[in-house]
Amino acid sequence: MEAFQLLSRGGAKFDKKRFYNDVKLFNKDVKGKSVPKINESELPAELDFFKYAQGGPGKRKAAEENKGGAKKVKLDTSEDEEESDSDRDEDSHPRQKHRVTTKGADVPQHIDSFEALRERYQIPQRLLANLQLNDYKHPTGIQSYGIPILMKSRDLAAISPTGTGKTLSYLLPVMAALESPISSSKSDAGVGVRAIVLAPTRELAHQIHNECLKLAAGRKWRIVLFSKATASTLSDRNVRDKVDIIISTPLRLVASVQEGNLNLNNVRHLILDEADRMLDPEFLSQVQEIVAACTHPTLQKAVFSATLPAGAEKIAMGMLRDPIRVVVGLKDTPLPLISQTLTYVADDGSKLPSLLTYFSQPYNPPVLVFTSTQPRATSLAEELLLNGIPNVDCLHAGMTKKEREDAVSRMRKGESWVMISTEVMARGMDFKGIREVINYDFPTSVQSYVHRIGRTGRAGREGKAVTYFTDEDGPYLKSIANVLLQSGSTVPDWIVKLPKPSKMKKKQMGKIQRAETVNAARKIGRNDAIKKRDMIAGSKRRKMKVNKPPKDDEHDSKTSE
DNA sequence: AAAAAAC
DSSP: OHHHHHHHHHGGGGOTTHHHHHHHHHHHHHHOTHHHHHHHHHSOSSOOHHHHHHHHHHHHHHHHHOSSOOSSOEEEETTOGGGGGGTTOTTSOOOOOOEEEEESSSOOOOOSSSHHHHHHHOOOHHHHHHHHHTTOOSOOHHHHHHHHHHHTTOOEEEEOOTTSOHHHHHHHHHHHHHHSOOSSOHHHHHSSOOEEEEOSSHHHHHHHHHHHHHHHTTSOOOEEEOOHHHHHHTTSHHHHTTOOEEEEOHHHHHHHHHTTOOOOTTOOEEEETTHHHHTSHHHHHHHHHHHHHOOOTTOEEEEEESOOOHHHHHHHHHHSSSOEEEEESOTTOOOTTEEEEEEEOSSGGGHHHHHHHHHHSOOOSSEEEEOSSHHHHHHHHHHHHHTTOSSEEEEOTTSOHHHHHHHHHHHHHTOOSEEEEOGGGTSSOOOTTOOEEEESSOOSSHHHHHHHHTTSSGGGOOEEEEEEEOGGGHHHHHHHHHHHHHTTOOOOHHHHTSOOOOSTTHHHHHHHHHHHHHHHHHHHHHHTTTSOTTSOOOTTTSOOOTTOOOSSOGGGOOSOO
């Protein structure tokens, strides 16, 4: 405990000019093409992952994912045509090949390059220049389809995998539209907030704000990251009326609207990031209140996410007006660039030894570890510290705003090697360096799983995801296993053969399945030394000693040859 | 389907 607080305090030295540094670093991170390379050359092995990114695992998925083919849906394969010149693109984001499907009336032609935007929509030169400055060279799938749709003032539901550039897909059109207001009089454009981006966590809102600032560099826009502090300054009408874009979490915004401190009737663009999360019951009423407060007749709405379950999609589509739906790749599926492993740990008590074993072997920092609750995150961080794991950090919503900001800052700077966190970090956060994600506690939904492991493997990089499961997790094991299969990772046979849990009897099934899980896992445990390298054997049979390296090679295994 | 996050 003491030690942990000490460490946390150690990070506080960055407080001065914290924000400034954060932005600066973030810029550098994306802009400097040298950064990824430097990072890579520092770390041994598996470093030429860019070459994999160009063609390897991506194809596996592309092959698997047709079938589903769409009815009355326009099919297109993005980015295939430009393969010829992609060879010398190592310094830009590697291109991924994803099928793009669109649904809706009069879908605008997609763009093949950002330059096309200027010709077609007279996007300001400044904006394009800022793109270049930040090393955006070619649009990703969602960018090439989503941007024209939003430029045409259409409503949009966009589904695209983690780390494929959704943020830019909505920021660029919004900022282009603000620059050249469609309204008749200029004075009209100036009164009140014109665009709102909603995100589920403070950290994500902060990150979007940074991204927005980079695109706006050199312009006079006022882009506000909404917080208690900014909310109070906005009660001043003179300040409030000059704000162009607000990035916020829902409740903060609702509070200001209810206090009468904020009028949203001039909002022309409303974006829901992590849309399915925002449409969860707890957020939904807040979001609906904001939507209701946006009374401008030409309000454009768009929702973005990597996952969109049927229920959430229905709600979203109900909110949108004559929407176009764009799906890149497969919905609710992780990137094939992320190699995923399911690891059996018999029970909760076996998790810590397993994790310590993991860290006693070579690993690729920074590693992001997910737990199910805040106390578990805190205590796991303490345990790792006590066991001498270096540079352990912790981040959950129970911490103070400042503690959270410091933790993110350390992460951005590469000072955190092991970040223990809760669901708060599961969505949207873009730490490009993250090489490995460990689900210490089993995710409570497919969506959670997809988003959590999507913290790695971003922008075409490779990533690794390890998920611990216990006997208790049996009932949900199969659905996660299916996700692995769908995205090209391998799953032990016995898991594939688990019976499907039925809705009605999930409780009883839970028991049955738990028993099957235990049995099957035990069986595997016996001959794992020979074959099952994906499983951690023997949490049942042998209790591992802290920091003692295991004899077998479970951990450096790859999912395929 | 279930915990965390939002103020």
